[in-house]
Amino acid sequence: MNTQPVLLKPAFKDYLWGGTRLRTEYGKECSLDRIAESWELSAHKDGQSVIASGPHTGKLFSEYIDACGREILGSRGKAFDSFPILIKFIDAKGNLSVQVHPDDSYALSHEGEYGKTEVWYVLAADEGASLYYGTCCEVTAEEFRRRISENTVTEVLNRIEAKPGDVFFIQPGTIHAIGAGLLICEIQQNSNTTYRVYDYDRRGADGKPRELHIDKALDVAKLTPSPSADSSGSVTVHEGYTSRLIAKCKYFTTERLDIDGCAKLNADVQTFRSAIVTDGSAVLTMGDTELSLNAGDSVFIPAQDKGFKICGTCGILLSYV
Ligand SMILES: [Zn+2]
The missing domain is CATH 2.60.120.10 (Jelly Rolls)
Structure with a gap:
């Protein structure tokens, strides 16, 4: 694979x-x-x-x-x-x-x-x-x-x-x-x-x-006022980045990551991951693959039991199932 x-x-x-x-x-x-x-x-x-x-x-x-x-x-x-x-x-x-x-x-x-x-x-x-x-x-x-x-x-x-x-x-x-x-x-x-x-x-x-x-x-259509639109959670501080859950439903979960330094992130066998770079630039490293990332880039990370890291200064929308 x-x-x-x-x-x-x-x-x-x-x-x-x-x-x-x-x-x-x-x-x-x-x-x-x-x-x-x-x-x-x-x-x-x-x-x-x-x-x-x-x-x-x-x-x-x-x-x-x-x-x-x-x-x-x-x-x-x-x-x-x-x-x-x-x-x-x-x-x-x-x-x-x-x-x-x-x-x-x-x-x-x-x-x-x-x-x-x-x-x-x-x-x-x-x-x-x-x-x-x-x-x-x-x-x-x-x-x-x-x-x-x-x-x-x-x-x-x-x-x-x-x-x-x-x-x-x-x-x-x-x-x-x-x-x-x-x-x-x-x-x-x-x-x-x-x-x-x-x-x-x-x-x-x-x-x-x-x-x-x-x-x-x-x-x-529901013609009655909807509940609050904002589904986001609170910010969690990690080494090299902060994360905030912005959406979670049965089809996808999305987190906002603000990276300044090196973020060590996990992949797993339950789900693929998608990383969308919204601003800044960084390098994503996984095994011997290295991808340089700029604002607007989209990366697909196959499901697997391995970690990856993103180093740089950037904002990422990380989505998975
Ligand atoms: Zn629409």
């Missing part, structure tokens, strides 16, 4: 609300003018990451898993019939549509894929940038539907100003939208099922409004 950690290159999406910060700030190489999203850890058919170091360089992420064997996902990772998570950077130059995602049971019966639980870690925020998280108050389905048609639905949403380091945990059924001026890392279930409820009356590249999915959205 090949157990080296590998660098990944993302798949890109040029949705109409995207900007250019993933190129200018994270050095993403992409021929698209606009980069709305980069899918940094993805085995999803709509956009796969590609292996960018080691003997499997050039393979799609799913081809790499097939070549190495599902053992690299660990016992918890391979218990899912498809790869459980998808991690993206999102550069919202404009507002994203107001949307909602179904849970597993609704998505499996209506869309043939899993539902979507997601967490946002805010990397950068323009002055006053905000997002919508749930409704502000109890709203009936009739009122919600009427407000969509009258372009006033955002008046009943819970608007929150965001700043770097903020965490938002989005349960299925929570109406949400990322607002203009936010740069976000999103860790989510491996699903691309989105029900768009409102798109600010915008037109797509073809001059037509983008499709809305109001009936399905109202089937799954």
Whole structure:
């Protein structure tokens, strides 16, 4: 079994609300003018990451898993019939549509894929940038539907100003939208099922409004205020780094690591690990593999009984099952 950690290159999406910060700030190489999203850890058919170091360089992420064997996902990772998570950077130059995602049971019966639980870690925020998280108050389905048609639905949403380091945990059924001026890392279930409820009356590249999915959205949306969005825990100090749990659900656990020095970290046979570098630079060493890491990089670490270390000054989002 090949157990080296590998660098990944993302798949890109040029949705109409995207900007250019993933190129200018994270050095993403992409021929698209606009980069709305980069899918940094993805085995999803709509956009796969590609292996960018080691003997499997050039393979799609799913081809790499097939070549190495599902053992690299660990016992918890391979218990899912498809790869459980998808991690993206999102550069919202404009507002994203107001949307909602179904849970597993609704998505499996209506869309043939899993539902979507997601967490946002805010990397950068323009002055006053905000997002919508749930409704502000109890709203009936009739009122919600009427407000969509009258372009006033955002008046009943819970608007929150965001700043770097903020965490938002989005349960299925929570109406949400990322607002203009936010740069976000999103860790989510491996699903691309989105029900768009409102798109600010915008037109797509073809001059037509983008499709809305109001009936399905109202089937799954919770129209009562959601509990607090912040799922993060307290900071723990270790030698060379601090850690903070930012999300934990049955699909993934994510920790924020702030490294200044050398962080000795464990791998294990229960789960693979994903390290996303959000800022700074460092070197990851595991056995005789050494990877130099810069802001924006994505590393996949196969499940195994071995330690690794990350030395440098950087912020990491470390996710596992
Ligand atoms: Zn979403």
